[in-house]
Amino acid sequence: MLAAAGIALIAPWSNNGIDLVGVLLALLAGGFWGAYILLGGKISKIMKGGDAVTIGMLVATILILPFGILNGGFSKLTTAYLGLGTALALLSSAIPFTLEMKALRQLPARTFSILMSLEPAVASFCALIFLQEHLSFKETLAVAAVVVASAGSTLTAKRSKKQLA
Incomplete structure (x- = not known):
């Protein structure tokens, strides 16, 4: 849910409707x-x-x-x-x-896909360091939500495996 909230925060919502293509x-x-x-x-x-x-x-x-x-x-x-x-x-x-x-x-595959979801955070950090591009508060919050969701998913997966063992 947290990752979905992050995606919703960064999605380009407009009054023009959604481009189905x-x-x-x-x-x-x-x-x-x-x-x-x-x-x-x-x-x-x-x-x-x-x-x-x-x-x-x-x-x-x-x-x-x-x-x-x-x-x-x-x-x-x-x-x-x-x-x-x-x-x-x-x-x-x-x-x-x-x-x-x-x-x-x-x-x-699950762990790899979670780690891949961190790419936007790394990209935004690189944009800040190398290009001096700054995210808005809303964009920063969106990236943070995805990072926290990824970390939480990884921690939950480790606990689930330990409980099954």
Whole structure:
């Protein structure tokens, strides 16, 4: 309930009504995140984390490459862009996904999903430190509610396991 309250606080409510396409896309994204966590947990136990990420990155490259080629991607390719693209691929996908696969191998999917819900708090902290962006009181309260809900869920899960043992 606390996490839902946090989400409700930060949701962009307006008098214009709800954008159904936006709601459907958000639900689809949430479904894909859930599938990623469940499938990633299974794949991380079957394959080494690096192998799974390599195959995933290769499939993603094959899917997106035609769009780059059609937009004249090779004519715009320079050494600087190639270096920046490599750094972007490593920092935004390859390294984080490799670490996530290692975490999924060792953590239950529920614990991993709870930890993933802390990403907005980390993002807002990084925005404050690196970009000097400040959250409003309402936004800070929303992030705090999600963090407390995540911590409470983790603590409750530990207690439940101890009680079952």
